Amino acid sequence: MKIVHVISTLDPVKGGPQAVVARIAAAQCMLGHDVHVISYAGATVQEKAFRTAAGIPEFEKIRWHLLPDADRLERVTCIKGAKLISKVLRFADFVHLHGIWEPILLRSASKARVAGIPYCVTPHGMLDVWSLRQKAWKKRLALSLGYRRMLCDAKFIHALNSDEAQLMRPLGLKVPMVVIPNGVFPQEFEQHGSQAPFREQIGMPAERRFVLFLSRLHFKKGLDLLAHAFHSVASRCPEVDLVVAGPDDGAQDEFLAIVRELGIEHRVRLTGPLYGASKLQALSAAACFCLPSRQEGFSLAITEAMACGAPVVISDACHFPEVDTAEAGSVTPLAPAAIANALVAVLENDRLARKMGENGRRLVMENFTWPIIAGKTISSYRLYA
Incomplete structure (x- = not known):
């Protein structure tokens, strides 16, 4: 099959969807497509994206x-994009x-649609109830100006988990929902390398342990909740620090303000974004x-953490109940006390x-690998085309 993936940017600082596209495309190539x-x-973005991949x-x-x-003009009109799309879509199957x-x-x-080529849409969490409440009037307007038709004319909506599929129901879309998760390439996790270079990079002594947050520094990621939770953890586990890794996406200043107010700034380290070996x-x-x-x-970071053998503590809003059922970590409500207690237990x-690390x-490796996931996408393309 000739398969065409479309995403607005490849910039790694924008989060998981960019990493997903590169990996699902590569896995489909492995299957001969x-x-x-x-x-x-x-x-600059291309160099960074290709280096991280x-x-x-x-x-x-x-x-x-x-x-x-x-x-700004191209973002609104997509004039150059339209020309490229017309060229690449020739003879495409999906x-x-x-x-x-x-x-x-x-x-x-x-x-x-005009060319008679079937397509699907992966919202990457952008259509669930919480997301639609953010700048709600703009999204309602956008849906009325063509985006609802984009969704309704899709052969299927690709949800990353069953919770996401349910959380899109209020939109009333009469389109099949196909649940296919994200994953990892086992080859990327066969050799992690020594931990020493990273510890040296952030000045972390070998005798100190740390809790790792790795994601965009955005309000929705719950950094404010983590700051309050770690305040409790810091007093109960004096040898443990908090390492926050990721690009700032608007929440860094508020997080640092909370950390200073709680008096735990000496226990918190920010590294900026981390890619590849680091x-x-x-x-x-x-x-x-x-x-x-x-x-x-569907957070790639959670999956990657488990692939590296790390126990995980995540919120129930991450929609990853397998963490709990597989005893790979703890799934908690969005409350600092619950998060702190789960961290201290680990x-x-x-x-x-x-044991949690081994289970994760x-x-x-048994359920969330890209070759398996790519096969499911191909089967869905053929079923709904």
């Missing part, structure tokens, strides 16, 4: 069609759109991974932490 990706990515198997087989970073609120996706859906070293070195998010579609019991790695 002709896979193309359309996106905006200027020279260096360990992905079959990455070099993906056919990239990249436009310069979109200026189009896979990633995201929602971008003109390049609307244009791609329109051109696919990310894997950090995940492998962490005593526990924590993501108390207010909303997730940090004070080495045997439990080790087994869960991921």
